[in-house]
Amino acid sequence: MRARRRQRLLIILAMLALAAIAAGLMLYALRSNINLFFSPVQVVAGEAPLGRPIRAGGLVAEGSVERDPQSLDIRFSVTDHVESIEVRYSGILPDLFREGQGVVVLGELQPGGWVRAEEVLARHDENYMPPEVAEALKEAGHAPEDYRDKAAEVGQRLDSRQRADQE
Amino acid sequence: MLIEMIPEVGLFALIIALLMAVIQGTVPLVGAATRHPLWMAYARPMASGQFAFVLLAYACLTASYMLDDFSVATVANNSNSMLPWYYKFSAVWGNHEGSMLLWSLILAGWTFAVGHASRALPHDILARVLGVMGLVSSGFLAFVLLTSNPFARLLPDVPADGSDLNPLLQDVGLIIHPPMLYMGYVGFSVVFAFAIAALLSGRLDAAWTRWVRPWTNIAWAFLTLGIALGSWWAYYELGWGGWWFWDPVENASLLPWLAGTALIHSLAVTEKRGAFKSWTLLLAISTFSLSLLGTFLVRSGVLTSVHAFANDPSRGVFILMLLGLTVGASLLLFALRAPRVGQRVGFTGLSRDTLLLVNNLLLVIMTVSVLLGTIYPLLLDALGLGKISVGAPYFNSLFVPLTVLLCLFMGLGPVSQWKRTPARALWRHCWPSAVLAVVIAALVPLIYRGAWNPRVSLGLAAALWILLPMLKGLVVRIRQGTSWRAGLRRLSLAYWGMLVAHLGVAVTIIGVSVVANYSIERNVRMAEGDTATLAGYTFTLTELGKRRGANFVADTARLEVRHQGQSQGFVMTPEKRLYLATGMPMTDVALRPGLWRDLYVAMGEELEDGSWALRLQYKPLVRWLWLGALLMAVGGLLAVVDRRYRRRRRSAHHGAEETPA
Numbered sequence: 001m002r003a004r005r006r007q008r009l010l011i012i013l014a015m016l017a018l019a020a021i022a023a024g025l026m027l028y029a030l031r032s033n034i035n036l037f038f039s040p041v042q043v044v045a046g047e048a049p050l051g052r053p054i055r056a057g058g059l060v061a062e063g064s065v066e067r068d069p070q071s072l073d074i075r076f077s078v079t080d081h082v083e084s085i086e087v088r089y090s091g092i093l094p095d096l097f098r099e100g101q102g103v104v105v106l107g108e109l110q111p112g113g114w115v116r117a118e119e120v121l122a123r124h125d126e127n128y129m130p131p132e133v134a135e136a137l138k139e140a141g142h143a144p145e146d147y148r149d150k151a152a153e154v155g156q157r158l159d160s161r162q163r164a165d166q167e
Numbered sequence: 168m169l170i171e172m173i174p175e176v177g178l179f180a181l182i183i184a185l186l187m188a189v190i191q192g193t194v195p196l197v198g199a200a201t202r203h204p205l206w207m208a209y210a211r212p213m214a215s216g217q218f219a220f221v222l223l224a225y226a227c228l229t230a231s232y233m234l235d236d237f238s239v240a241t242v243a244n245n246s247n248s249m250l251p252w253y254y255k256f257s258a259v260w261g262n263h264e265g266s267m268l269l270w271s272l273i274l275a276g277w278t279f280a281v282g283h284a285s286r287a288l289p290h291d292i293l294a295r296v297l298g299v300m301g302l303v304s305s306g307f308l309a310f311v312l313l314t315s316n317p318f319a320r321l322l323p324d325v326p327a328d329g330s331d332l333n334p335l336l337q338d339v340g341l342i343i344h345p346p347m348l349y350m351g352y353v354g355f356s357v358v359f360a361f362a363i364a365a366l367l368s369g370r371l372d373a374a375w376t377r378w379v380r381p382w383t384n385i386a387w388a389f390l391t392l393g394i395a396l397g398s399w400w401a402y403y404e405l406g407w408g409g410w411w412f413w414d415p416v417e418n419a420s421l422l423p424w425l426a427g428t429a430l431i432h433s434l435a436v437t438e439k440r441g442a443f444k445s446w447t448l449l450l451a452i453s454t455f456s457l458s459l460l461g462t463f464l465v466r467s468g469v470l471t472s473v474h475a476f477a478n479d480p481s482r483g484v485f486i487l488m489l490l491g492l493t494v495g496a497s498l499l500l501f502a503l504r505a506p507r508v509g510q511r512v513g514f515t516g517l518s519r520d521t522l523l524l525v526n527n528l529l530l531v532i533m534t535v536s537v538l539l540g541t542i543y544p545l546l547l548d549a550l551g552l553g554k555i556s557v558g559a560p561y562f563n564s565l566f567v568p569l570t571v572l573l574c575l576f577m578g579l580g581p582v583s584q585w586k587r588t589p590a591r592a593l594w595r596h597c598w599p600s601a602v603l604a605v606v607i608a609a610l611v612p613l614i615y616r617g618a619w620n621p622r623v624s625l626g627l628a629a630a631l632w633i634l635l636p637m638l639k640g641l642v643v644r645i646r647q648g649t650s651w652r653a654g655l656r657r658l659s660l661a662y663w664g665m666l667v668a669h670l671g672v673a674v675t676i677i678g679v680s681v682v683a684n685y686s687i688e689r690n691v692r693m694a695e696g697d698t699a700t701l702a703g704y705t706f707t708l709t710e711l712g713k714r715r716g717a718n719f720v721a722d723t724a725r726l727e728v729r730h731q732g733q734s735q736g737f738v739m740t741p742e743k744r745l746y747l748a749t750g751m752p753m754t755d756v757a758l759r760p761g762l763w764r765d766l767y768v769a770m771g772e773e774l775e776d777g778s779w780a781l782r783l784q785y786k787p788l789v790r791w792l793w794l795g796a797l798l799m800a801v802g803g804l805l806a807v808v809d810r811r812y813r814r815r816r817r818s819a820h821h822g823a824e825e826t827p828a
Contacts, residue, residue: 018528022532022535022536026536026539026565029536029561029564029565030539030540030557030561032560032561033557033558033560033561033564034555034556034557034558035555035556035558036553036555037553037554037555037556053558055556067774067775069775069776070692071692072690072691072692072771072780090690091690091771091780092769092771092772092780092782093771095406095743095751095752095753095754096751096752097772132554135554
């Protein structure tokens with residue numbers, strides 16, 4: 001009986017040890033693969049780390065998109081209508097990428113203050129302001145009145161221009 | 168007149184269905200607890216009635232879509248008079264309200280099926296099973312009626328036309344993907360209900376597992392197909408050529424699949440050996456809870472993706488409460504009653520039982536790691552600790568090694584014996600396969616590409632390690648018969664099911680390792696007349712044009728593709744569409760599918776000088792991913808039609824007419 005109980009105790013201890021190792025490895029993997037989100041205000045304030053993957057988001061600034069005529073290199077500014085940062089990317093942009101629209105770029109912040117993007121995600125938002133960016137602006141002490149009307153005005157103007165182009 | 172009343176009829180039908188579900192969820196349970204046969208007898212008629220009325224409600228909603236009744240808000244928001252009829256039909260579940268109604272319909276359908284296929288069940292068990300399903304159903308019907316009424320009207324300002332279905336959802340894959348996925352999600356409610364019934368009654372025997380296993384397999388097979396369809400859809404529809412993004416929504420469907428896979432294997436041990444009883448019950452509860460969690464993640468708007476249709480906090484709170492109630496109540500019940508159900512059967516050393524235990528542990532670790540990566544960002548966000556996202560590297564760095572480890576035990580499981588396997592016999596059976604697997608896996612990349620590739624080799628070795636011992640076991644079993652034919656006839660369908668499903672896993676693993684390591688992608692800038700080469704294929708852009716579709720305008724490209732040294736080429740025509748009603752652009756990729764490789768061309772964007780950015784991709788063995796999933800599903804279903812489930816039913820009927828499985 002005692003031998004059996006000891007055997008059971010050993011099994012339980014072994015399982016606990018395994019679980020602890022698994023949990024440790026998981027947390028380690030998690031820590032090294034977390035991408036924090038930063039808005040232009042936060043990037044300019046120096047809150048974003050250099051040389052590790054971050055997500056940065058905002059709106060594609062009006063008239064900022066510049067394509068290299070030979071290759072697929074592109075540069076554009078991402079703005080929250082308070083600050084803006086330059087993004088460089090090479091490749092094909094998503095369908096919804098357009099001036100005045102919200103984007104999130106995944107990439108690394110470079111010492112020159114620009115972001116080398118590995119991936120660009122775009123999405124349409126009725127308020128022309130991604131919620132994460134609005135929150136970051138609020139934390140930086142900017143009232144919604146500072147940027148909301150401007151963002152909506154620019155967004156709507158660019159959208160209607162695009163529609164006119166297509167018709 | 169009649170047409171205008173359809174939504175009201177649907178709403179009333181839904182309310183009646185809710186009332187019936189509430190009765191189904193209370194009276195039979197009380198009846199079973201107090202041993203009132205009459206009260207228990209309420210279960211089946213209520214289940215049938217509930218199904219009939221939810222079906223009626225669903226038919227009414229579909230009718231509103233088909234007849235373009237834009238006074239109904241969901242129709243106006245998600246359909247359009249120009250939409251082809253089959254997309255109107257599928258637009259019903261292309262939005263939050265409709266998809267929750269579909270969920271309820273499928274739940275009612277499963278309940279109805281359980282009520283009719285399980286006539287031979289003891290009355291109290293059937294009453295409890297249907298009662299639990301009635302409770303779940305009440306929760307969801309109340310959710311639909313209180314927070315997401317699909318029949319809400321836009322009166323008196325009826326729009327002239329609808330604002331169209333999201334173009335991404337206008338696709339054949341999306342017609343069948345959600346119903347399949349829901350069949351899987353909701354199907355796990357059956358085994359959940361059986362688990363709760365077992366806890367309530369304190370009875371869990373071999374008969375119980377034989378009742379539960381076919382239902383679990385069917386649900387699991389549907390979920391497998393649903394996930395595969397989702398991945399296939401993302402592959403050709405999103406225009407990136409990726410097939411799994413570790414997106415929270417994908418993870419939400421993978422979680423119950425992983426737990427369900429563990430459950431299937433744990434049920435096998437419970438049936439054959441009477442062991443792992445409490446563990447099986449816990450897995451049954453977890454699997455369905457993870458299905459609910461998936462629904463919560465996708466439906467509550469906490470995630471931003473194609474799937475998150477609307478953000479309404481009250482919905483999120485409601486589903487979270489439903490989830491908390493289900494998980495909390497069932498775990499409490501488990502804690503109170505599991506010791507009564509559990510029964511110790513000793514097993515020692517090496518045996519199929521032990522191997523399946525290890526398999527279960529690994530699958531649970533995989534589930535937990537995916538769960539952690541999926542909800543960690545949400546938790547941090549909810550606690551106000553910052554916005555983060557967990558990248559694909561996290562999932563890959565945990566999932567890949569765990570899968571390899573799982574394969575290691577998967578190779579041994581099917582060829583070992585219950586209770587006790589002599590290690591020496593296992594070693595004798597397996598070592599030639601191991602050597603062969605390693606040698607082939609190491610050489611294939613060398614022959615195929617002329618260079619070593621440890622990652623591909625690892626994947627191939629894992630897949631071969633699953634296959635070879637199993638095939639050898641098959642040959643041994645066939646030889647045990649007096650002749651080949653007699654030997655074949657001795658094999659049960661359950662065995663074939665296991666074989667086919669494991670073959671599916673191997674095929675998927677081969678596909679994943681090859682496509683992840685040998686895909687070639689090029690983004691090129693092309694004007695008319697330009698040529699690009701990729702993996703021995705030459706792509707010549709011959710023509711750029713425009714065309715008008717039913718509800719979109721499109722820029723089109725025509726590429727002539729030729730394989731090296733072949734005179735015969737073929738044509739690929741990708742498009743970039745702009746959907747008129749929503750103004751949403753969309754990439755329509757051109758695919759040249761094949762068993763050995765896919766060619767993939769997507770139009771990126773037009774550049775200033777009139778040339779286009781094109782994405783060319785060469786994807787070897789990408790079809791194997793979904794072929795493997797199909798095999799897994801077929802395997803799961805083959806096991807369901809195994810003779811022993813039917814025989815059990817017949818003997819319970821005392822020779823009465825047999826109900827088909």
